[in-house]
Amino acid sequence: MEGVDGNIGVIGAGIGAGLAAIGAGMGIGRLTASAVESIARQPEATGDIRGAMILMAAFIEGVALFGEVVCLLAVFV
Amino acid sequence: MILRKLFIFNILLVAFVGSVFADDEGEKKEFNAAETILHHVQNTHDWHLTDYYGTDESGKKVKKSVAIHFPWFFYSSKTGFEFFGSTHAMHEDGRFVAYHEHPKALAAGMSIPEDYHGHGDLPEETFEADHFILDLSPSKAVVHMILVGIALMLIFIPIARAYKKNEGKAPKGMQSFFEPLIMFVRDDIVKTYLPEKAVNKYLPYLLTLFFFIWFSNLFGLMPLSSNIMGNIAVTGALAIMTFIIVQVNGTKDYWTHIFAMPGVPKGMLFLLTPIEIISLFVKPIALMIRLFANISAGHFMILSLICLIFILGKGGESVGGALGIMPISIAFTIAIFCLEMVVAIIQAYIFTLLTSVFLGEAMESHDDHH
Numbered sequence: 001m002e003g004v005d006g007n008i009g010v011i012g013a014g015i016g017a018g019l020a021a022i023g024a025g026m027g028i029g030r031l032t033a034s035a036v037e038s039i040a041r042q043p044e045a046t047g048d049i050r051g052a053m054i055l056m057a058a059f060i061e062g063v064a065l066f067g068e069v070v071c072l073l074a075v076f077v
Numbered sequence: 078m079i080l081r082k083l084f085i086f087n088i089l090l091v092a093f094v095g096s097v098f099a100d101d102e103g104e105k106k107e108f109n110a111a112e113t114i115l116h117h118v119q120n121t122h123d124w125h126l127t128d129y130y131g132t133d134e135s136g137k138k139v140k141k142s143v144a145i146h147f148p149w150f151f152y153s154s155k156t157g158f159e160f161f162g163s164t165h166a167m168h169e170d171g172r173f174v175a176y177h178e179h180p181k182a183l184a185a186g187m188s189i190p191e192d193y194h195g196h197g198d199l200p201e202e203t204f205e206a207d208h209f210i211l212d213l214s215p216s217k218a219v220v221h222m223i224l225v226g227i228a229l230m231l232i233f234i235p236i237a238r239a240y241k242k243n244e245g246k247a248p249k250g251m252q253s254f255f256e257p258l259i260m261f262v263r264d265d266i267v268k269t270y271l272p273e274k275a276v277n278k279y280l281p282y283l284l285t286l287f288f289f290i291w292f293s294n295l296f297g298l299m300p301l302s303s304n305i306m307g308n309i310a311v312t313g314a315l316a317i318m319t320f321i322i323v324q325v326n327g328t329k330d331y332w333t334h335i336f337a338m339p340g341v342p343k344g345m346l347f348l349l350t351p352i353e354i355i356s357l358f359v360k361p362i363a364l365m366i367r368l369f370a371n372i373s374a375g376h377f378m379i380l381s382l383i384c385l386i387f388i389l390g391k392g393g394e395s396v397g398g399a400l401g402i403m404p405i406s407i408a409f410t411i412a413i414f415c416l417e418m419v420v421a422i423i424q425a426y427i428f429t430l431l432t433s434v435f436l437g438e439a440m441e442s443h444d445d446h447h
Binding site: 047051054055058059061062063065066068069076 | 115265269363366367369370371374423426427430431434
């Protein structure tokens with residue numbers, strides 16, 4: 001029975017890690033798409049837009065990494 | 078000067094004696110990728126350099142490891158500060174393995190059975206101390222952080238001197254290599270987010286933060302080193318420093334916006350204030366986890382790709398499998414490695430950027446729009 005429990009935990013962690021990656025991918029994808037579009041419209045604002053983009057990407061990534069760390073804990077602890 | 082250098086070198090030698098000790102696990106074991114990877118990213122009390130197969134006194138084939146052991150340092154509420162040299166120093170009384178595995182027990186004043194020499198587990202209750210013991214011994218991450226600190230000093234003190242010496246002239250040597258980065262941190266991070274009057278006050282800290290994180294990450298990518306920023310205690314300490322600096326510099330406006338957001342109905346404050354207070358703590362926690370998870374993930378990726386060779390090679394049984402996967406594994410490892418070099422500086426940038434954003438937010442006064 002112990003083995004079964006462990007396996008279910010690992011499956012859950014795997015699915016969770018995947019979902020977190022999907023979320024972050026969608027978020028950063030949309031963010032980057034808009035940022036590139038804005039740069040194309042207004043090339044003189046490239047520097048500002050890039051800075052804002054990296055900042056926001058870091059926030060999105062942070063949320064995804066919370067998820068990944070929880071998944072890691074599910075596997076190892 | 079030379080004498081002082083020699084003295085320091087001597088202390089290092091005495092404290093960090095390398096040792097070679099045998100491990101009884103010479104028999105073939107099934108390769109466990111998860112175990113290997115975890116062993117490589119863990120923070121330990123010794124700097125494990127390599128393993129090799131040798132023979133012990135009876136001619137049996139055993140796995141031996143070469144490692145540098147760090148000194149042990151404890152505070153015990155009964156006996157005060159206790160200092161033990163590395164395990165090698167303990168070898169003479171025949172108890173070095175015991176010291177190596179249970180130094181905490183010795184700090185607690187426990188006695189190790191005379192006949193105990195091996196790696197076998199002693200009963201747990203032997204080591205239950207009846208008083209408070211604080212483990213202050215440096216671990217691998219601590220020692221490596223000190224190494225990074227020394228590297229930073231060796232690089233940046235001459236640069237600082239050079240700025241004084243050729244003031245107004247074109248930069249020379251190392252100075253010209255680092256000047257764009259220093260300028261980048263100053264102009265694109267600190268000056269953009271911090272109020273004008275605070276730039277010179279916090280620039281040294283933020284520059285140190287940037288270069289320390291960057292150098293640590295690069296150091297972690299070198300063979301035989303440890304991933305310093307892949308240790309949550311290290312990133313946690315950096316995040317706590319950010320947290321303290323931000324709170325100490327919080328203006329009246331900053332605290333008003335947390336506890337009683339202006340322009341919001343009184344009823345809403347019951348909802349808003351707890352959220353603001355939680356966000357106060359979530360920010361540094363996110364900083365901590367972002368750096369930790371990014372660097373750990375890179376190390377996990379590289380180690381997993383290397384482990385593929387051993388998994389498909391079945392521990393030396395299937396040479397074809399190992400040879401087949403080897404080119405793919407090496408190519409991917411090099412690709413990930415290049416990515417990690419970029420991640421190393423991006424994470425340093427993001428940590429510094431967010432620290433200055435939070436700091437700038439706390440120092441800002443909102444007189445203009447309320």
